[in-house]
Amino acid sequence: xxxxxxxxxxxxxxxxxxxxxxxxxxxxxxxxxxxxxxxxxxxxxxxxxxxxxxxxxxxxxxxxxxxxxxxxxxxxxxxxxxxxxxxxxxxxxxxxxxxxxxxxxxxxxxxxxxxxxxxxxxxxxxxxxxxxxxxxxxxxxxxxxxxxxxxxxxxxxxxxxxxxxxxxxxxxxxxxxxxxxxxxxxxxxxxxxxxxxxxxxxxxxxxxxxxxxxxxxxxxxxxxxxxxxxxxxxxxxxxxxxxxxxxxxxxxxxxxxxxxxxxxxxxxxxxxxxxxxxxxxxxxxxxxxxxxxxxxxxxxxxxxxxxxxxxxxx
Amino acid sequence: xxxxxxxxxxxxxxxxxxxxxxxxxxxxxxxxxxxxxxxxxxxxxxxxxxxxxxxxxxxxxxxxxxxxxxxxxxxxxxxxxxxxxxxxxxxxxxxxxxxxxxxxxxxxxxxxxxxxxxxxxxxxxxxxxxxxxxxxxxxxxxxxxxxxxxxxxxxxxxxxxxxxxxxxxxxxxxxxxxxxxxxxxxxxxxxxxxxxxxxxxxxxxxxxxxxxxxxxxxxxxxxxxxxxxxxxxxxxxxxxxxxxxxxxxxxxxxxxxxxxxxxxxxxxxxxxxxxxxxxxxxxxxxxxxxxxxxxxxxxxxxxxxxxxxxxxxxxxxxxxxxxxxxxxxxxxxxxxxxxxxxxxxxxxxxxxxxxxxxxxxxxxxxxxxxxxxxxxxxxxxxxxxxxxxxxxxxxxxxxxxxxxxxxxxxxxxxxxxxxxxxxxxxxxxxxxxxxxxxxxxxxxxxxxxxxxxxxxxxxxxxxxxxxxxxxxxxxxxxxxxxxxxxxxxxxxxxxxxxxxxxxxxxxxxxxxxxxxxxxxxxxxxxxxxxxxxxxxxxxxxxxxxxxxxxxxxxxxxxx
Numbered sequence: 001x002x003x004x005x006x007x008x009x010x011x012x013x014x015x016x017x018x019x020x021x022x023x024x025x026x027x028x029x030x031x032x033x034x035x036x037x038x039x040x041x042x043x044x045x046x047x048x049x050x051x052x053x054x055x056x057x058x059x060x061x062x063x064x065x066x067x068x069x070x071x072x073x074x075x076x077x078x079x080x081x082x083x084x085x086x087x088x089x090x091x092x093x094x095x096x097x098x099x100x101x102x103x104x105x106x107x108x109x110x111x112x113x114x115x116x117x118x119x120x121x122x123x124x125x126x127x128x129x130x131x132x133x134x135x136x137x138x139x140x141x142x143x144x145x146x147x148x149x150x151x152x153x154x155x156x157x158x159x160x161x162x163x164x165x166x167x168x169x170x171x172x173x174x175x176x177x178x179x180x181x182x183x184x185x186x187x188x189x190x191x192x193x194x195x196x197x198x199x200x201x202x203x204x205x206x207x208x209x210x211x212x213x214x215x216x217x218x219x220x221x222x223x224x225x226x227x228x229x230x231x232x233x234x235x236x237x238x239x240x241x242x243x244x245x246x247x248x249x250x251x252x253x254x255x256x257x258x259x260x261x262x263x264x265x266x267x268x269x270x271x272x273x274x275x276x277x278x279x280x281x282x283x284x285x286x287x288x289x290x291x292x293x294x295x296x297x298x299x300x301x302x303x304x305x306x307x308x309x310x311x312x313x314x
Numbered sequence: 315x316x317x318x319x320x321x322x323x324x325x326x327x328x329x330x331x332x333x334x335x336x337x338x339x340x341x342x343x344x345x346x347x348x349x350x351x352x353x354x355x356x357x358x359x360x361x362x363x364x365x366x367x368x369x370x371x372x373x374x375x376x377x378x379x380x381x382x383x384x385x386x387x388x389x390x391x392x393x394x395x396x397x398x399x400x401x402x403x404x405x406x407x408x409x410x411x412x413x414x415x416x417x418x419x420x421x422x423x424x425x426x427x428x429x430x431x432x433x434x435x436x437x438x439x440x441x442x443x444x445x446x447x448x449x450x451x452x453x454x455x456x457x458x459x460x461x462x463x464x465x466x467x468x469x470x471x472x473x474x475x476x477x478x479x480x481x482x483x484x485x486x487x488x489x490x491x492x493x494x495x496x497x498x499x500x501x502x503x504x505x506x507x508x509x510x511x512x513x514x515x516x517x518x519x520x521x522x523x524x525x526x527x528x529x530x531x532x533x534x535x536x537x538x539x540x541x542x543x544x545x546x547x548x549x550x551x552x553x554x555x556x557x558x559x560x561x562x563x564x565x566x567x568x569x570x571x572x573x574x575x576x577x578x579x580x581x582x583x584x585x586x587x588x589x590x591x592x593x594x595x596x597x598x599x600x601x602x603x604x605x606x607x608x609x610x611x612x613x614x615x616x617x618x619x620x621x622x623x624x625x626x627x628x629x630x631x632x633x634x635x636x637x638x639x640x641x642x643x644x645x646x647x648x649x650x651x652x653x654x655x656x657x658x659x660x661x662x663x664x665x666x667x668x669x670x671x672x673x674x675x676x677x678x679x680x681x682x683x684x685x686x687x688x689x690x691x692x693x694x695x696x697x698x699x700x701x702x703x704x705x706x707x708x709x710x711x712x713x714x715x716x717x718x719x720x721x722x723x724x725x726x727x728x729x730x731x732x733x734x735x736x737x738x739x740x741x742x743x744x745x746x747x748x749x750x751x752x753x754x755x756x757x758x759x760x761x762x763x764x765x766x767x768x769x770x771x772x773x774x775x776x777x778x779x780x781x782x783x784x785x786x787x788x789x790x791x792x793x794x795x796x797x798x799x800x801x802x803x804x805x806x807x808x809x810x811x812x813x814x815x816x817x818x819x820x821x822x823x824x825x826x827x828x829x830x831x832x833x834x835x836x837x838x839x840x841x842x843x844x845x846x847x848x849x850x851x852x853x854x855x856x857x858x859x860x861x862x863x864x865x866x867x868x869x870x871x872x873x
Contacts, residue, residue: 039660163562
């Protein structure tokens with residue numbers, strides 16, 4: 001897995017913040033070094049020699065010096081402030097853009113997963129954000145329950161998903177690849193398992209992915225998968241999940257229409273393999289304590305049938 | 315028929331404060347020194363509990379995908395750790411120090427309102443018990459984080475009673491803190507010794523005066539917020555519930571409106587301790603008394619106008635972010651003045667490195683680290699990467715542990731002789747200092763890095779990503795060293811209470827009035843308070859030929 005780092009940016013917005021960060025590190029590092037050297041020097045040079053009980057010369061202050069060390073921090077802060085304001089403007093969409101443009105992507109936070117809508121194409125997905133490389137995506141962020149926080153350090157700023165207060169940000173990636181992130185605002189028991197990833201493709205690959213997501217997979221009628229699709233209805237899976245082309249239209253849990261195309265399950269808790277999917281169905285809370293998906297007490301046969309069905313959803 | 319008396323006759327008088335050594339003389343005491351010591355004992359006890367909570371968390375986080383603690387308990391632990399350390403450790407330590415020292419430093423017999431003083435202490439203790447009570451019940455303690463963001467802390471998302479107890483507990487400690495603030499202000503304004511003008515009070519008292527104004531004006535904001543949260547939780551008032559028309563962000567404004575001044579409530583008294591310790595052990599007056607007071611007042615005023623920097627990631631728009639960036643950065647200026655002043659005070663002195671001075675010197679550097687990362691958070695775009703990550707965990711611990719707690723330890727080593735009549739062992743003290751310095755930096759320095767690598771705070775477990783594992787392991791090892799150093803400190807207290815060197819009135823050859831009193835001081839503190847001519851009355855007594863500057867606001871003078 002690649003190293004995730006604030007200082008490994010892969011978008012103009014993340015670059016802008018990283019540059020400010022480097023500027024800050026240089027300033028802070030210099031000040032800290034000066035102070036450490038000064039304190040160490042003074043501690044050595046002006047330590048009391050044994051037997052020397054005479055009081056040193058009493059110095060009550062020096063107004064000029066004090067004014068100087070009031071003004072110098074002021075100038076440093078002024079420079080940092082100006083740099084910060086410039087960075088702010090670079091990183092955020094302006095209010096004119098927010099008013100005029102339709103968002104390319106809507107992210108809705110749930111306890112403890114990410115609902116994704118691409119309003120321009122109608123694609124609905126969860127937990128894995130696919131984007132074309134080099135395109136500035138206007139993202140609208142909402143929350144359905146508590147406050148969550150979007151954080152994928154390499155490709156975007158961090159921003160809260162606040163119920164009743166939609167936010168907007170730019171999401172962009174310079175290079176194709178997988179960028180890891182997770183919820184950064186404490187949101188309850190499974191907060192640690194509310195992970196997400198941004199998957200950036202070249203435009204052509206993204207178009208293929210998008211087309212695939214709009215395709216409605218046929219409902220299998222026979223075999224294990226067919227049995228699984230029946231169980232999906234009978235075992236109350238459809239009370240929370242939706243699958244396009246079926247009667248399952250609930251939005252409590254993630255949309256499963258193209259589950260087999262995703263790389264992880266449980267919002268980044270497990271890799272998406274048939275074995276993991278079977279383990280997950282048997283005991284979701286065992287892997288993601290607090291997950292709202294109940295243990296449906298499925299038998300092994302039932303689990304295998306449902307896994308076969310879900311694996312067919314591509 | 316025999317006569318039955320209406321009231322049973324008392325054969326002996328009820329015990330009075332200061333007359334005997336029994337427990338009741340402590341529980342019923344209104345003496346500021348006894349109350350100060352009780353604050354100290356309470357804070358130290360909660361410090362052990364809060365530290366244990368931290369150690370359990372660090373064990374859980376020592377390796378990826380660990381199963382030592384489940385998330386339910388982990389979430390309770392970090393919430394209780396934060397709440398305990400802020401409200402039941404650092405605040406009582408500092409308020410207790412003030413309660414003990416303010417009357418002695420200004421030459422008074424007691425606080426202005428001794429009974430109110432006792433009330434303040436006991437409601438804080440009661441608040442602590444209320445906070446911990448649900449830990450032992452089935453519902454469990456509060457698990458919504460120490461700033462209890464709504465709507466997570468609202469009924470639909472937190473059905474247990476933990477957050478309700480949390481709000482009630484903080485309401486109690488809050489009432490106590492407001493009363494302490496008012497008591498301090500009135501004591502300092504009205505009970506100063508003859509000749510002690512406002513320009514001659516010790517810097518410790520000046521900085522506590524500023525802190526007391528913060529207590530009196532910032533804590534009521536929290537209290538109002540807590541009552542509103544309780545209305546939501548108990549009566550379904552929906553102030554903070556967006557699904558019913560309330561506002562999730564309102565709580566953040568209220569909480570941080572209190573929360574940022576609170577940071578200075580926790581830090582200004584630490585500055586106050588350093589302002590006493592550094593001059594005495596450097597054998598020099600503070601370099602620029604006037605600038606020190608002025609910068610403290612500036613910090614106190616700015617503290618009320620910077621809460622928004624905790625909310626840069628909420629998405630409140632450019633004007634909001636710009637204003638709060640600027641205001642927050644400005645705090646760096648008066649804070650810088652203080653740092654430079656301490657360094658200049660050491661310059662040219664004859665520094666005696668007792669344990670107290672070692673802690674004070676380490677404080678200066680640790681606090682600069684915490685302060686500089688604080689300036690980073692004032693720059694809104696940096697907050698857009700760093701907030702709610704382990705970088706912020708490192709930052710607050712450099713401010714509140716490397717800052718406040720190191721200063722508190724400096725203060726304990728400095729004033730322990732006054733409280734008990736015996737010196738803390740310097741040999742054990744140095745052991746404590748070095749272990750704590752190493753343990754502290756090992757624990758928190760690397761958390762800056764793991765935060766920059768994308769690890770959010772408040773996660774009970776994390777995936778096995780490059781560097782996350784060994785950075786977290788180092789942090790856990792550091793926490794164990796830190797915990798061990800606290801044990802050494804506690805041993806030092808018990809050891810020195812029995813075997814410590816007898817202190818005498820003024821073991822450090824210091825200059826403020828508390829060192830004129832006996833160690834420990836009698837109930838009435840002083841037999842006689844001399845007329846005060848400067849900020850260093852004991853210097854004047856020792857050096858009649860070379861008295862201290864009469865008006866310490868005058869600077870630029872050398873003697």
